[in-house]
Amino acid sequence: MAKTTNLLFTGVGGQGTILTTKLLSNALVDAGYDVKMSEIHGMAQRGGTVNTQLKYGDKVYAPNIGEGEADYVIAFEKAEALRALPYLKDGGVVLTDEREIYSMPVLLGQAEYPHGWLKETEYNVKVIPAYEIAEKLGSARDSNIVMLGAVSKLLGIAVTLPPKFNAKAFDAGREAV
Amino acid sequence: MQKQILSGNEAVARGAWEAGVRVAAAYPGTPSTEILENLGALAASPPAALSEGDNLYATWANNEAIATEIAFGAAVGGSRSLTAMKHVGMNVAADPIFSGAYAGINAGMVIISCDDPGCYSSQNEQDNRLYAAHAKLIMLEPSDSQECLDFVKAAFELSEQFDLPVLLRMTTRVCHSKSVVTLGERKARAVKTYNGDWTKYVVLPVNARRRHIIVEENLAKLREASYSSTLNRAENNPDTKIGVITSGMSYQHAKEAFGDTVSYLKLGITYPICTKLIADFSEKFEEIYVVEEGEPYILPSVQLSATVPVVINEPFIQGELDAERIRAAFGVAIVESGVRKAEITTSAPGRPPVLCAGCPHRGFFYALSNRNGKYVGVGDIGCYTLGVNAPFNGMDICICMGSGFSIPIGLSKALEAQGDTRKVFGMLGDSTFFHSGFNSLVDAVHQKANVCLVVLDNSITAMTGHQENSGTEKNLMGYEVPKVSIEQMILSTGLPKERLLIVNPIDQKQMGAAIDTAISNESGVTVIITKYPCALLKDVIKARGTTHCEVDPEKCVGCKSCMKVACPSLAFDASKKKAYVADTANCTGCGLCAQMCKVGAIKEVK
Numbered sequence: 001m002a003k004t005t006n007l008l009f010t011g012v013g014g015q016g017t018i019l020t021t022k023l024l025s026n027a028l029v030d031a032g033y034d035v036k037m038s039e040i041h042g043m044a045q046r047g048g049t050v051n052t053q054l055k056y057g058d059k060v061y062a063p064n065i066g067e068g069e070a071d072y073v074i075a076f077e078k079a080e081a082l083r084a085l086p087y088l089k090d091g092g093v094v095l096t097d098e099r100e101i102y103s104m105p106v107l108l109g110q111a112e113y114p115h116g117w118l119k120e121t122e123y124n125v126k127v128i129p130a131y132e133i134a135e136k137l138g139s140a141r142d143s144n145i146v147m148l149g150a151v152s153k154l155l156g157i158a159v160t161l162p163p164k165f166n167a168k169a170f171d172a173g174r175e176a177v
Numbered sequence: 178m179q180k181q182i183l184s185g186n187e188a189v190a191r192g193a194w195e196a197g198v199r200v201a202a203a204y205p206g207t208p209s210t211e212i213l214e215n216l217g218a219l220a221a222s223p224p225a226a227l228s229e230g231d232n233l234y235a236t237w238a239n240n241e242a243i244a245t246e247i248a249f250g251a252a253v254g255g256s257r258s259l260t261a262m263k264h265v266g267m268n269v270a271a272d273p274i275f276s277g278a279y280a281g282i283n284a285g286m287v288i289i290s291c292d293d294p295g296c297y298s299s300q301n302e303q304d305n306r307l308y309a310a311h312a313k314l315i316m317l318e319p320s321d322s323q324e325c326l327d328f329v330k331a332a333f334e335l336s337e338q339f340d341l342p343v344l345l346r347m348t349t350r351v352c353h354s355k356s357v358v359t360l361g362e363r364k365a366r367a368v369k370t371y372n373g374d375w376t377k378y379v380v381l382p383v384n385a386r387r388r389h390i391i392v393e394e395n396l397a398k399l400r401e402a403s404y405s406s407t408l409n410r411a412e413n414n415p416d417t418k419i420g421v422i423t424s425g426m427s428y429q430h431a432k433e434a435f436g437d438t439v440s441y442l443k444l445g446i447t448y449p450i451c452t453k454l455i456a457d458f459s460e461k462f463e464e465i466y467v468v469e470e471g472e473p474y475i476l477p478s479v480q481l482s483a484t485v486p487v488v489i490n491e492p493f494i495q496g497e498l499d500a501e502r503i504r505a506a507f508g509v510a511i512v513e514s515g516v517r518k519a520e521i522t523t524s525a526p527g528r529p530p531v532l533c534a535g536c537p538h539r540g541f542f543y544a545l546s547n548r549n550g551k552y553v554g555v556g557d558i559g560c561y562t563l564g565v566n567a568p569f570n571g572m573d574i575c576i577c578m579g580s581g582f583s584i585p586i587g588l589s590k591a592l593e594a595q596g597d598t599r600k601v602f603g604m605l606g607d608s609t610f611f612h613s614g615f616n617s618l619v620d621a622v623h624q625k626a627n628v629c630l631v632v633l634d635n636s637i638t639a640m641t642g643h644q645e646n647s648g649t650e651k652n653l654m655g656y657e658v659p660k661v662s663i664e665q666m667i668l669s670t671g672l673p674k675e676r677l678l679i680v681n682p683i684d685q686k687q688m689g690a691a692i693d694t695a696i697s698n699e700s701g702v703t704v705i706i707t708k709y710p711c712a713l714l715k716d717v718i719k720a721r722g723t724t725h726c727e728v729d730p731e732k733c734v735g736c737k738s739c740m741k742v743a744c745p746s747l748a749f750d751a752s753k754k755k756a757y758v759a760d761t762a763n764c765t766g767c768g769l770c771a772q773m774c775k776v777g778a779i780k781e782v783k
Contacts, residue, residue, distance in 0.1 A: 012528065014763070022355075029182045029357055036321075037182070037355040040208075040297050047745050048530035061432040063321075063354035066501045083525035102759065103528035107748055108568065108740070111526035120523065140762065 004057035005155070006065045010084045011076030012101050013047050016144030020074075021052040023148055027159040028056045036063035047103070049080055074151055076144065077101050081125070082117050094123055095150055095177065097130040097143060126154075128176040134169050142169040149173020179360045185351040188322035188358050189289060190215030192329035193259050194224075194233070196285075197366035200251035201235040202244040204612060205641035206263030207298040208352040209291035213237065213261055214644070217653035228365040237644055237653050239611045240578070241266035245273045245288065252286035252342070253378055255369035257333055261289035264305050265577065269613075271312070274342070278313040279388040280378045281340040284369045285333035288314065289345045291352050294470050295497035298349075300558065300577065302495065304471035306346055309448035313392050314344040315399060316448035317408060318425035322356040328445065331408055339395045346447070348470065350426045350497065400449040408445030411458055414438075420462035422455065422479055423469060426498070431468040433500035434509060439466070447475065452482035459483035466490070466507055470498035532563050534746035535712030535765025537635055540682035542569040543742050543769065544689045545602065551696050552629075553597075555588060557581030557605035557614070560640045560711075561633050564604075568743050572604070579613025581605035585628040586621050593627070600696045604631040607663060608638035608646040615666055621702050622670040629695035629703045632663055633682075635711040643714065667704055682707035685772050712765045724783055725764040726771060728756050732778035739770040739779060 007024075011017035018039045028035045033056040040051065053065045067086045075081030075096035088094065096118075105111035118125055130146040145161070149170040152159045154177060161170050183191065189212050193201065201220075203213040216235040223233070238244035241262040251258035262270060267290050274288060290308070293299040309316035315335050319328040325347070332343040376384055403409060419439040423431045428443045442458040444450065455478065459465050465487045467476045473492045480487050490506040503509070532539045542564040545552060556562050556575035564571035574584055585603035592599060603621075605614045610632050618630055638644040645652055647661040667677055676698070678691040688707070695703040710717050725746075728739075735754035739747060746764035749756050756778075758764050771779035 013530070025182050025355060029180065035182055035355075035357060038350065039184070039353050039355070040349060047528070047533065049528045060356070062426075062429040062500055063356065064350060064497075064499060066499050079525045079528075082523060083528075102748055103526055104531045104566075104743060104745060105527050105529070107745070108743065109749070109751075110567075114523050114525060117523045 004055045004060050006070045006089070007054040007072045007074060007151075008065055008070040008084055008087045009052040009054065009074045009076075010080040011050050012080065013050050015050070015076045016141070017050045017076055018052055020144045020148045020151075021054050023159065023161070023165075024151060024157070025054060027152070027157055028054075030160070031157060034058060034060045036060040038063040049083065051084070072151070072154065074147065076130070076147060078118065079103075079114055082114055085123065088123065092124070093154065094125040095147070095154060096125065096127055097147060098127045099131040099143070126177055128173070130173065130176070133172045133176065137166065137168050137172060139166065142166040145169040146173035146176065150177045153177050181358055181360060182355045183322045183326075183358045184211065184353055184355045185319065185322050185325045185347055186211035186353070187215050188325035189261070189329050189345070189347070190219060191358070191360060192326035193287065194219045195326070195361045195363050196330045196333045197231070197257055197364050198259050198333070199233055199256035199368070200248060200258040201233070201260070202238045202247040202258075203261045204238055204241045204244055204266060205638050205644040206241075206266050206291075207641055208293060208349040209261045209263045209266070209289065210641045210644065211352070212289060213653065216259070221654045223363075225363065227363075230367070231363075231365040235653055237646060239647055240613055241270035242273055245270040245277070248286055248288070249273055249277045249282070249342075252282040252284050253280070254371045255284050257284045257286070257366060259287045259289065261291065263299065264290055264292040264303050265300060267305050267308060269578070271308070274308075274314070275312045276380050278341055279380055279385055279392060281388070281392070282336060282342060283371065284366075285336035286342040287329060287332045287336065287345055288342050289347065292346065292348045292471070294348055302471070304474065305344075306447060306474045307472060309344050309346070313341065313396065314448065315339060315341050315396075315446070316344045316346055317445055318346050318447050319351060319445075320425050320428045320443070321351070322354070322358045324445070325351065326358055326360075328408065335399070339399050341392065341395060344448070346425070348426050396449050399446075400451055403446045403449065403451035404454050406446055409451065409454060410443045410445065412441040412443065413461065414440045418463040419466060420459055420464070421466045421468055422458070422475060423467070424475060425470070427468050427470045430470070430498050430500050430503055434503035434507075444475065450475065450478040452478060455479055455482040456484055459485050464488050468503055469493070529566060530563060531566070531743070531745050532560065533712055534744050534760065534763045535767045536560070537682045537707060537709035537711070538564060538633055539742055539744065540685065540688055540709070540769050541604075541631065541633060541707050542571040544682070544685055544692055545569070545571055547689065548692055548696065551599055552602045553588065553592065553599050555581055555584045555601060555603045557603075557609050558640075559606040559609055559633075561604060561606060568741065578609055579605070579617050581609065582614045582617035582621060582630050585630065586617075586624060586626040589627050601628045602631060602695070603628060604633055606639070607632060607634040607636065607648045608644075610663055611647045611661070618667065618704070619670050622672050625701050627700050629692075629705065631705045631707065632667075634663060634706050634708050637711050637714060639711045639713070643711070663706060667706075672702060672704060676702060677704050677706070679706045679708055682709050683767050683769050685769070712767070721765055722783065724766040724781060725761045726758050726766050726768065726779050727761075727782050728758060729778045729780065730755050730757070732776050734776055734778075736775065738773040738775060741773060742769050744770055
């Protein structure tokens with residue numbers, strides 16, 4: 001059985017989840033790994049949940065990750081981290097932006113946002129203020145690059161950031177974990 | 178050779194490019210869209226200089242049948258051609274596909290079907306492998322991006338060798354997964370001479386009968402040839418008692434589930450299926466498993482030809498397949514230790530997709546929902562299908578492309594027969610109008626149906642990610658093209674001018690008045706065109722700059738009137754009892770919420 005490292009990225013449509021996974025995939029290919037990435041987005045552009053899955057190792061077969069199989073859950077939004085927890089492997093790590101984005105049922109008052117779940121959990125959860133960091137650096141849109149920096153540090157993978165991306169955001173992410 | 182990580186769709190486009198494809202046409206549809214997008218990019222800026230006389234023409238077509246016919250025309254004419262569609266698109270294209278197979282081709286033709294097990298973004302889970310035998314198409318199934326590239330090249334070769342279109346059958350997980358691919362170079366091919374053989378290409382009964390015989394002969398020849406084809410692959414692992422027969426993405430899931438504990442026969446050519454291959458493979462094992470996502474399609478062939486018992490599992494007809502489902506179905510213990518499902522007590526609130534901030538459809542659906550009890554809504558396939566959700570509940574029925582304008586004809590008759598006086602509203606977008614909505618509209622006018630038909634024109638094919646259509650000024654390759662007028666098309670049916678209402682859907686006075694007029698028209702067709710561009714169009718975003726709305730907390734009385742438009746940028750602070758714009762980056766300042774405010778608390782700011 002080929003051993004792979006499995007990552008599940010999750011966020012809300014428009015947050016740059018897919019782009020971040022792509023940048024990390026390229027870095028992993030450059031590092032010589034076999035890599036597969038799944039980016040099933042469906043109607044995600046309309047503010048739905050976006051999941052991308054990334055697996056790497058000597059040889060990867062199925063590109064998707066089943067429940068209980070993710071070594072890392074990387075969340076760009078706090079409630080999405082919670083939603084993705086069933087995918088986490090025993091002993092796996094969650095990295096999440098502390099940002100909260102309210103979905104339509106929350107905005108309409110039909111559902112409650114789980115503000116406090118991080119405090120209640122026993123999982124290994126690392127929280128970073130990626131959105132805030134990016135905002136302070138001048139562009140909140142770069143919060144995904146902050147996350148990418150943090151992930152690259154966690155995995156110990158060197159990422160050569162293409163010049164059009166914000167290197168400061170990336171470095172800040174590396175320092176945040 | 179250069180290595181890249183590509184999605185299945187990108188790899189198919191690249192493979193077709195390398196195979197010398199000259200004409201490619203498609204109607205967008207998830208998960209197939211990126212195939213033509215990538216071919217369009219390759220046509221617009223080729224990665225290497227083209228040989229003299231070589232070229233690629235890539236275009237969107239108004240529907241899948243037209244795209245298939247464009248590709249067929251090119252193939253018969255002598256140019257290698259391709260069309261790609263989502264699975265339900267193949268239903269639309271079935272007519273030219275079935276008869277085109279009888280006629281055969283000249284240069285190679287590849288038809289790509291992208292199925293969607295699990296309905297990630299589709300209306301059904303149909304398994305288009307069943308089309309291959311029905312339509313007499315050679316079928317190949319790739320399982321990763323490298324195979325996507327290699328198989329599309331092989332498909333062109335097989336198409337020419339056996340004089341049949343080839344169906345390259347993919348699934349969402351193949352289309353939208355990325356894996357490492359080694360790229361090749363484009364091999365330019367001379368256009369084959371067009372011979373205009375009407376005894377082949379005109380499917381008169383006399384020709385069709387003869388062609389049918391030839392098609393069956395060609396398929397039989399391929400069935401033989403498939404035995405030694407490298408597209409099929411046996412992986413015999415030492416000391417294994419079970420042989421697994423599989424294809425496409427199911428192969429990857431099977432490898433994940435069983436690892437090296439079994440042997441594999443991975444079929445690349447899945448129509449026609451080479452039964453001798455199955456018989457020879459099976460005799461080495463005690464038992465055979467068939468692992469296939471979707472309908473039991475390979476299974477009957479295996480049952481007919483395997484020389485040892487075939488274990489029958491509960492078929493994976495519904496939902497996407499994964500390793501865990503395979504393990505459960507075949508009683509395999511979980512391979513990796515330490516894997517368990519995380520135990521969660523708190524649950525996350527749902528996050529359903531919604532109409533974007535600034536979406537023009539919101540203005541229409543809000544106005545319509547205000548006339549509750551006076552209308553019955555019939556929707557269609559596009560972003561506006563989201564109008565079905567609360568709080569709009571804008572439609573009761575939506576099944577397929579174009580039906581938004583034809584279902585109302587029948588529905589209005591049925592409602593009339595039971596004394597239900599509500600007006601039936603059909604609604605579809607500009608792209609869907611060009612796809613098939615116009616045909617339905619012609620019928621509605623001709624039949625004097627008592628309906629209101631609404632074209633939600635946002636100037637782009639939006640749902641699939643902004644593809645050009647006949648109403649846009651540029652084509653897939655970026656060239657300027659004539660823009661076809663929806664308004665003139667509608668008036669060409671003879672619909673009286675006063676029955677065509679063109680409005681800005683954000684402006685609730687205009688929008689509401691148009692809906693009221695349509696409801697009060699006692700018979701015949703009323704058509705409304707809502708004209709307002711998609712908020713996500715690059716030009717629209719650029720023109721908007723930082724414009725957005727803000728709520729003045731001094732003026733806001735907390736009445737929540739603005740919340741009725743259900744905009745994702747607008748939130749309500751329950752503790753302060755004030756509405757506020759929570760997402761100023763995505764708020765477009767369209768001002769729909771401001772029209773709801775009775776105290777003038779919402780203002781546009783730059």
